[in-house]
Amino acid sequence: MRGLRGGVAALLMGVLAGCGGEAEPRAAADFGEALFQDARLSESTFNRFSCATCHVTTPEAPAGRIDSGHSLYNVAARPGWWGGYETHLLDAVNFCYVNFMRGVTKLEAEDPRSRALYEYLSRISPDAQAPPLPFTVVKDIQDVPRGDIARGEAVYRAACQNCHGATHTGEGRLTELASLLPEVTQDYDRLFPGIPHAQVVIEKVRHGQFFGVGGNMPPYGTEALSDADLGALLTYLGL
Ligand code: HEC
Ligand code: HEC
Known part of the structure; x- marks a missing residue:
């Protein structure tokens, strides 16, 4: 917990100091990266998942990794999320936060953690625009042919x-x-x-x-x- 609090303190000091220039978004993005990898982002004591449990951030998934969630590389450059169901990035994040990470209440837009996550997701989105990614849910379950x-x-x-x-x-x-x-x-x-x-x-x-x-x-x-x-x-x- 100490690391997380230290991060919050450092971020808030950056904001309060009103440095405004390059340093503050960079500090926020660093903090966001730490939050992304930390299950303690969720206040639930039952949660063990971090964002990084289900999402890679590289253009292609590394060999040997199949995740339920898409890579978040370029995520901030996509026009929509969750197969078009979400049109606000924070809503797309909160869907995961509440449903998978047992977050008790949604992350609010004014929360420094939301800001920090946003700065981090922007940093891993180098392109100005990226296509939306499909998310196809099989509604009616059917048996599938067995394989190797x-x-x-x-x-x-x-x-x-x-x-x-x-x-x-x-x-x-x-x-x-x-x-x-x-x-x-x-x-x-x-x-x-x-x-x-x-x-x-x-x-x-x-x-x-x-x-x-x-x-x-x-x-x-x-x-x-x-x-x-x-x-x-x-x-x-x-x-
Ligand atoms: C237990 C797995 C899991 C966790 C933990 C998780 N997600 Fe997700 N996430 C998913 C799945 C599944 C989807 C739906 C498929 C998709 O669109 O990537 C999704 C979708 C998303 C999307 C929309 C991507 C798109 O282009 O459609 C964003 C953004 C996102 N997650 C961000 C986050 C962030 C940030 C966190 C941490 C706060 C997080 N997720 C935690 C599984 C997870
Ligand atoms: C992000 C973590 C995560 C991943 C990845 C994951 N599971 Fe699970 N799974 C869980 C958790 C936590 C539970 C118990 C809670 C629940 O039912 O959701 C569970 C429960 C289950 C259950 C028991 C459901 C029941 O109630 O009888 C099955 C079956 C299962 N998983 C299969 C799989 C298979 C197969 C895969 C790989 C394709 C997989 N899971 C991937 C976290 C995960």
Whole structure:
């Protein structure tokens, strides 16, 4: 917490000193970068996610990383967000903050943290304009063809392991709240009688917490995770 408070203090001093020139936006962007990587941005003690848990900031995702959220490189240069549903950048950020990071109240525009995040997102947006990115949610869940087990293992490592840890043991998981995979499905006959286990998992991956599913796992649109990758993942999980 000390680092975060120090950051706030440094930022406020910059603002109060009214230095106005180059230094203050740069200090704000540095503070914003620290906030971006810090789960304590959210006041919830249950939260372990930072923005960086789900978003890279490079033009292309590094090898071995599949995220639910798009890269935020050039994000401030896009005309809209969340597949066109959000037209204000702070609203797009708050959607994540409240739904995934359990932020209790939205970040207000006047909050120094919003300002700092904005300066940081602007800094990683070098172009004047960038195209909006698609976000396609599969509404009606259907089964997907199973795929190659080695590919499925690679998908698991890239998409699920950071939060869920190793399969069967959960070793290294980000939060105790992330279920053991695939063992969580052992309860599904009781919880969701008559529904194939794979279908429940597809529902969770495609909808996250939405469509009445609950929790705070993010949803994967088809741009983030193809049906082919999902099918391979199910094979790897033995589903
Ligand atoms: C648990 C995962 C998760 C966390 C944590 C998260 N996001 Fe997101 N974010 C998503 C998903 C999923 C989307 C929807 C797909 C997309 O548009 O990128 C999204 C969308 C966005 C978008 C819109 C991008 C676009 O072009 O459509 C912005 C901006 C954004 N997030 C910023 C943030 C910031 C800033 C934080 C930290 C305060 C954050 N997110 C935390 C998962 C997350
Ligand atoms: C950003 C972190 C994060 C990522 C990435 C993530 N999960 Fe989760 N997942 C969670 C958390 C936290 C829970 C428990 C809370 C909830 O249900 O949302 C969970 C719950 C689940 C559940 C149990 C749902 C239930 O209630 O029975 C399944 C199944 C699941 N995840 C599958 C996956 C798969 C497959 C992937 C990779 C494609 C994945 N998750 C990626 C955080 C994550």
